[in-house]
Amino acid sequence: MIRNTVFPSDTIDTEALPAVRRIEPAHLRRALRLGWDDFLAKRGDLLFVGVLYPLVGLLVAVVTVGDRLLPLFFPLVAGLSILGPLVAAGFYEIARRRADGDEAGWSHFLDPLQPARRHGVLAIGAMLIVLFFAWLLIAWTLYEATLGRLEPQGVEGFLRALFTTPEGWTLILLGNAAGALIAALTLALTVVSVPMAVDKPVSGVAAVRTSIRAVTANPGVMLRWGLIVAALLVAGTIPLFIGLAVVLPVLGYATWHLYGMLVER
Template sequence: MPQTAPVPKGGQKSASRTPAFARVIPHNSLNYSDPFHWMHLAIRDFIAAPMVSLFYGFCFTVASVAIWAAVFIQGTHLVILPSLVVFMLAGPFLATGLYDVSWQLERGKRPNLFHSIRAIRRNGVSEWGFAVLLAVMMIFWMRVAAMIHALYPINQDAHIEQFLPFLSLGTLFGLLFTVSVFSFSAFSIPVMMERRVDIMTAISTSVSAVYHNAGVMVVWALIISACVVVGFATAGVGMLVIMPMLGYATWHGYIRTIKTKRPRRFE
């Protein structure tokens, strides 16, 4: 959000402006119990807005079922990664609608589906840019994974030592990619939605908050991973409830973590 330069002596306002680009919004220190509290609040929000929650959950469920259907029809798991690129493009926008539901509840309002859909346009340029960034990162990971897979031994009965280069590099790059994506995206979308800031400010704020609360964020990442695994293990049906709850929990995590302007009206 742009900051106006100080008014010079003499009473005349300077025409120049100092853009607040790629700044870091201050954040709080977290406790290890916080992620579980966010999930508790998410359950409350889901119960308070069941129909709107199920609408967004249905969208995520359709996407998950489509991935499983693509694997079944194609007879290969290789279609999963391309499908996840599409998922990453659509996911941030669906999550924005969920954040708005929690925001409406915070203000004591009855959540409205159309209001939450309109929230997707609140900072559309930055959010689209962020979605494209995630998709590009996923495509990059697909190419790296393909190169690492070349190290996989041809002989399936090979000794474990022959698998070590593949396992070591795969684990290393997979961990780096996962940490990077999680750090970038942990709080970026809520920041962009509530503050209407640029992409770099949102990412810088998210990365800083994750870095300074690393232990707590590991717990939060494990909770997210466990929920997503359950969602896919149920052939996507579990996403009907899991994804709305993760969206609500992320919003409450943002409110607890980032020193934000609480809460202000947005229509």
């Protein structure tokens, strides 16, 4: 059961923030079911959009196969999830229009970039791009401080050093810890903010503040949602990122419905 009166908006804000709700794990399952329903209803004209993201992943694989850039392969692939909420803005719009009983199709996918709403979406997008490059900088710094000292050569040498040396295991542990922190930060900043910016004209600051408030009101449930998203994204990369063509639209639709459960529209 959603509790409606928890964490009302701050009265001292120059831009009024909506009230956020406390939700339960059952709402996550409901959001995923609704997201799947949206995907089944709209898969014909949106499936190829989901394929774009796997193609980007394959491009990353091609670009980073080299002695110098190879250490950035995994950070680049993992870091694409930071930009995922921005890519999903079109799916939020389709789900919004379908939920409101409006016409929903490919022609509306770029509606979030219309003048009335694009400022919030673009502001959050700029924030995510900065976060993406910050993650790459962190990943490269960790590599240079650990495995980079061994100067492994080629793919085989890199993998051997990564899994058979203390420096390699240190990189794995520190890299995954840093990645988990970045992922948690991305979730807190965007789980509500991007859908909110798609839903109505709002500043990026107000949308991000609302997202943080929604996450702090539901820390356990949001942690579970983050783990679900991570698991589905990993599953979607097997094999060759093809599964993301289904996972990304479903998660996009589901996140829209989760936003409606967390925030009073």
